[in-house]
Amino acid sequence: xxxxxxxxxxxxxxxxxxxxxxxxxxxxxxxxxxxxxxxxxxxxxxxxxxxxxxxxxxxxxxxxxxxxxxxxxxxxxxxxxxxxxxxxxxxxxxxxxxxxxxxxxxxxxxxxxxxxxxxxxxxxxxxxxxxxxxxxxxxxxxxxx
Amino acid sequence: xxxxxxxxxxxxxxxxxxxxxxxxxxxxxxxxxxxxxxxxxxxxxxxxxxxxxxxxxxxxxxxxxxxxxxxxxxxxxxxxxxxxxxxxxxxxxxxxxxxxxxxxxxxxxxxxxxxxxxxxxxxxxxxxxxxxxxxxxxxxxxxxxxxxxxxxxxxxxxxxxxxxxxxxxxxxxxxxxxxxxxxxxxxxxxxxxxxxxxxxxxxxx
Amino acid sequence: xxxxxxxxxxxxxxxxxxxxxxxxxxxxxxxxxxxxxxxxxxxxxxxxxxxxxxxxxxxxxxxxxxxxxxxxxxxxxxxxxxxxxxxxxxxxxxxxxxxxxxxxxxxxxxxxxxxxxxxxxxxxxxxxxxxxxxxxxxxxxxxxxxxxxxxxxxxxxxxxxxxxxxxxxxxxxxxxxxxxxxxxxxxxxxxxxxxxxxxxxxxxxxxxxxxxxxxxxxxxxxxxxxxxxxxxxxxxxxxxxxxxxxxxxxxxxxxxxxxxxxxxxxxxxxxxxxxxxxxxxxxxxxxxxxxxxxxxxxxxxxxxxxxxxxxxxxxxxxxxxxxxxxxxxxxxxxxxxxxxxxxxxxxxxxxxxxxxxxxxxxxxxxxxxxxxxxxxxxxxxxxxxxxxxxxxxxxxxx
Numbered sequence: 001x002x003x004x005x006x007x008x009x010x011x012x013x014x015x016x017x018x019x020x021x022x023x024x025x026x027x028x029x030x031x032x033x034x035x036x037x038x039x040x041x042x043x044x045x046x047x048x049x050x051x052x053x054x055x056x057x058x059x060x061x062x063x064x065x066x067x068x069x070x071x072x073x074x075x076x077x078x079x080x081x082x083x084x085x086x087x088x089x090x091x092x093x094x095x096x097x098x099x100x101x102x103x104x105x106x107x108x109x110x111x112x113x114x115x116x117x118x119x120x121x122x123x124x125x126x127x128x129x130x131x132x133x134x135x136x137x138x139x140x141x142x143x144x145x
Numbered sequence: 146x147x148x149x150x151x152x153x154x155x156x157x158x159x160x161x162x163x164x165x166x167x168x169x170x171x172x173x174x175x176x177x178x179x180x181x182x183x184x185x186x187x188x189x190x191x192x193x194x195x196x197x198x199x200x201x202x203x204x205x206x207x208x209x210x211x212x213x214x215x216x217x218x219x220x221x222x223x224x225x226x227x228x229x230x231x232x233x234x235x236x237x238x239x240x241x242x243x244x245x246x247x248x249x250x251x252x253x254x255x256x257x258x259x260x261x262x263x264x265x266x267x268x269x270x271x272x273x274x275x276x277x278x279x280x281x282x283x284x285x286x287x288x289x290x291x292x293x294x295x296x297x298x299x300x301x302x303x304x305x306x307x308x309x310x311x312x313x314x315x316x317x318x319x320x321x322x323x324x325x326x327x328x329x330x331x332x333x334x335x336x337x338x339x340x341x342x343x344x345x346x347x348x349x350x
Numbered sequence: 351x352x353x354x355x356x357x358x359x360x361x362x363x364x365x366x367x368x369x370x371x372x373x374x375x376x377x378x379x380x381x382x383x384x385x386x387x388x389x390x391x392x393x394x395x396x397x398x399x400x401x402x403x404x405x406x407x408x409x410x411x412x413x414x415x416x417x418x419x420x421x422x423x424x425x426x427x428x429x430x431x432x433x434x435x436x437x438x439x440x441x442x443x444x445x446x447x448x449x450x451x452x453x454x455x456x457x458x459x460x461x462x463x464x465x466x467x468x469x470x471x472x473x474x475x476x477x478x479x480x481x482x483x484x485x486x487x488x489x490x491x492x493x494x495x496x497x498x499x500x501x502x503x504x505x506x507x508x509x510x511x512x513x514x515x516x517x518x519x520x521x522x523x524x525x526x527x528x529x530x531x532x533x534x535x536x537x538x539x540x541x542x543x544x545x546x547x548x549x550x551x552x553x554x555x556x557x558x559x560x561x562x563x564x565x566x567x568x569x570x571x572x573x574x575x576x577x578x579x580x581x582x583x584x585x586x587x588x589x590x591x592x593x594x595x596x597x598x599x600x601x602x603x604x605x606x607x608x609x610x611x612x613x614x615x616x617x618x619x620x621x622x623x624x625x626x627x628x629x630x631x632x633x634x635x636x637x638x639x640x641x642x643x644x645x646x647x648x649x650x651x652x653x654x655x656x657x658x659x660x661x662x663x664x665x666x667x668x669x670x671x672x673x674x675x676x677x678x679x680x681x682x683x684x685x686x687x688x689x690x691x692x693x694x695x696x697x698x699x700x701x702x703x704x705x706x707x708x709x710x711x712x713x714x715x716x717x718x719x720x721x722x723x724x725x726x727x728x729x730x731x732x733x734x735x736x737x738x739x740x741x742x743x744x745x746x747x748x
Contacts, residue, residue, distance in 0.1 A: 023646070024435055025435075050565060052658075052677070053660060056675075068649070068660070068662070073583075075583055075584040098563065100565045100682060103685060127392060128392075138400060
């Protein structure tokens with residue numbers, strides 16, 4: 001595991017912060033949202049990782065996206081963590097690097113309201129076409145904290 | 146198959162002469178295997194009315210209704226098999242192990258839901274002053290039996306023991322406000338006991 | 351753009367009493383060849399990720415079990431791996447063997463179900479009937495071990511809920527001995543038949559770059575030569591304790607996918623036999639008690655019959671998850687339709703989609719449009735008919 005942490009650190013350089021193994025075989029890397037395209041390209045193409053999925057969450061003061069990549073030979077999953085603004089969550093799309101990521105980006109937009117700049121086909125995927133605009137089901141601000 | 150081989154022909158012949166795989170239910174009765182997860186049933190002797198099954202039910206299929214009208218407080222637990230997912234969480238978490246169990250009944254289609262509901266009723270003990278529910282009588286006696294002589298330290302359990310032994314007390318079992326210090330030892334809920342211990346508002350006659 | 355005479359069928363909506371599961375694909379075709387594919391999902395969306403935020407840790411196991419009826423153990427397996435990864439605990443050894451036995455039995459029944467459906471789409475109804483007949487003893491065995499034919503409720507955090515008793519083990523061995531012979535007959539029949547080979551070879555080919563672009567997993571990836579299997583890459587449960595091997599193929603067409611799936615069933619029989627040898631006659635704990643789930647995040651996965659099933663959990667020490675992200679393997683396998691269908695003919699569409707083994711019978715809702723006029727041509731029943739007619743044509747030629 002130290003080997004893979006060392007390799008990621010040397011390839012990402014300054015752009016990857018807090019690289020550590022939190023639980024068994026799971027490495028988390030914090031990345032700034034301006035650098036997400038380059039970091040994803042390094043992991044997907046140069047280090048030949050396997051794209052798994054992306055997951056999104058709403059925290060109290062920010063939104064958070066985790067991109068999960070699988071390094072099968074080292075039995076590890078490396079996740080890139082990106083924080084977004086609460087008022088205006090937007091980030092570049094990764095569809096030109098990983099074509100298969102377009103479906104999860106559509107789902108993240110319609111369920112949580114995160115804007116992906118440059119997505120080729122941003123239409124409703126799971127919800128109906130006549131769904132109310134601005135009503136994002138997975139958000140927590142409807143409930144009292 | 147263009148040219149079926151011997152192994153396929155053998156299988157085809159076997160298939161013609163063996164009987165169909167399905168059972169003949171409902172024309173013949175069908176017994177499921179011994180550990181089949183069927184409809185849950187309450188057993189009145191084993192159930193103490195604690196409500197643990199109601200709290201852990203994954204599908205919210207158990208209702209617990211406390212009816213606290215004066216003179217006859219009753220707790221009813223009802224299990225709806227139409228909402229049940231047969232996960233056995235109620236049976237696993239039952240504190241006595243004998244209160245609710247999954248039987249082997251699988252034919253529970255109904256027209257009138259009363260035919261398939263399973264329910265049990267218990268007498269409740271309520272606070273003398275405010276009327277909130279303390280617990281069912283069977284549950285308190287079950288706890289008393291388990292903790293033995295440590296039960297003497299708790300007034301509510303002590304009152305249950307005295308009722309079991311049919312001993313009459315000299316206190317009047319009536320809740321007459323204002324709450325005073327001696328009411329600490331009557332059958333009261335924790336909130337009223339705290340008020341009795343702290344305030345002791347004894348009115349001068 | 352040619353102006354052929356076409357039939358227009360009135361479309362039946364995604365929800366209809368005759369259909370099994372609702373889904374929607376739109377294929378745009380020019381003459382006989384497909385030019386574009388569009389996938390619209392969500393007709394079965396039940397809001398499970400949101401529901402999971404209001405259930406206790408133990409109740410979530412039953413909730414995720416009901417995501418799918420065929421691969422119903424895969425989701426609790428991945429979820430329990432997730433929580434055990436979060437806490438950092440290991441489970442008792444007997445529980446590991448029992449978990450692997452249930453997982454592999456489910457793999458056998460799921461692949462036999464697929465074999466039956468593939469046979470039906472090609473017009474081989476005998477294969478359909480026989481494969482589903484061989485599947486019945488497996489489901490009866492589940493009823494004896496766990497109490498139900500689907501939704502076994504065998505998993506909990508820290509182990510398994512029920513033991514496999516010693517008196518059931520001879521029944522399992524007897525079933526395994528019978529099914530080994532039947533599987534070998536099915537594999538031999540599939541490979542020896544010239545019509546099937548002509549029908550399925552070089553149909554729906556996926557290259558290694560396609561697999562990497564979409565992130566596909568499972569038999570779909572292994573049939574194209576990409577060697578990825580979670581049971582070997584990150585061993586869990588009893589898989590590092592028994593001898594078995596990963597099956598791969600080279601070409602990536604539908605024939606290879608069928609062979610990979612059937613051979614995996616034989617490997618599953620091998621794994622179950624070794625696990626039974628390890629637990630027969632011995633006693634042991636079947637689960638550890640877990641009182642609290644601490645703060646943190648965890649990721650867990652399991653090799654379901656269709657691929658890698660992935661769960662992510664974020665917890666803050668309370669009774670329920672804060673965020674539960676679930677990715678079923680079909681989420682990455684079904685989009686490969688875009689790569690494998692373009693350029694193929696309409697009569698092959700049914701078997702190409704079935705080759706991916708989508709975990710919902712989404713093939714029931716396919717609509718074929720003319721690319722120029724955007725007019726509806728056929729619905730799925732007609733596609734199955736076209737597929738059967740092509741098989742007949744090939745049979746007459748050979």
